[in-house]
């Protein structure tokens with residue numbers, strides 16, 4: 001007779017019941033039959049990635065609160081943790097280098113048409129941080145609630161917009177065209193904003209917290225780029241240049257997304273800062 005985990009959870013508070021481990025550890029349903037020895041590994045990597053995306057989104061609400069309440073140090077605290085989580089996500093993708101092409105081919109066809117394109121949380125992270133390509137909404141046609149949620153986020157200020165509004169309230173001359181931009185679109189480099197950020201880097205005076213925040217934002221953008229690059233390379237070594245299960249060209253498509261930046265001026269400023277800048 002199997003254990004009634006439900007009763008266990010209701011009965012007493014302990015490690016297992018608090019973390020709802022019986023439920024959590026029962027969610028790995030393999031599709032291969034007989035079980036492919038590597039499918040469990042594949043499922044757990046994806047499930048843990050989704051748990052971490054959930055935490056990224058949770059921390060992001062703190063980040064937004066920090067900006068909206070003009071508490072830059074609180075925003076900095078939140079973004080540091082988000083960056084650290086994304087660093088772990090990159091390392092987690094690398095775990096897949098232990099999955100050989102033969103091993104993956106042993107169960108890949110059973111997953112079709114499941115694809116990372118359908119990750120609502122990944123897309124929510126992208127949309128929240130400002131990468132708002134409407135093409136990806138197509139993958140949620142059959143999930144109207146998720147699609148509506150993404151569309152709502154698409155019409156709200158991005159994390160970068162929140163940071164720049166906060167910078168403006170702190171007395172900095174953030175260009176109006178940046179503050180009034182069309183938020184449904186991804187950010188486009190603005191030279192005047194890059195010049196403002198350069199001047200803050202060069203003359204932070206008693207506002208060095210902004211430099212710390214900008215650097216933490218670049219750290220996070222870097223982790224997001226590294227995630228995409230690491231994922232693309234992993235895809236090439238696992239399935240070569242075959243098409244993705246979501247219908248894209250696979251590796252070739254993923255390469256086109258590698259260098260997307262959420263905070264373009266924070267990168268652009270690196271081109272302008274040179275000898276004698278400090």
Ligand code: HEM
Pocket residue numbers: 045046049050093096099104115116117119122231234235238239243244245246247248249250251253254257
């Ligand atoms: C053997 C392992 C994996 C392979 C072969 C693989 C392959 C692919 C391919 C080919 C795509 C392009 C879309 C498509 O046509 O399906 C894609 C997208 C994606 N995959 Fe993976 N993937 C793997 C593991 C993972 C893991 C562990 C995650 C963790 C969350 C993940 C998340 C995503 C996401 C979020 C996208 C969308 C990326 C974007 O839109 O830029 N993948 N994957």
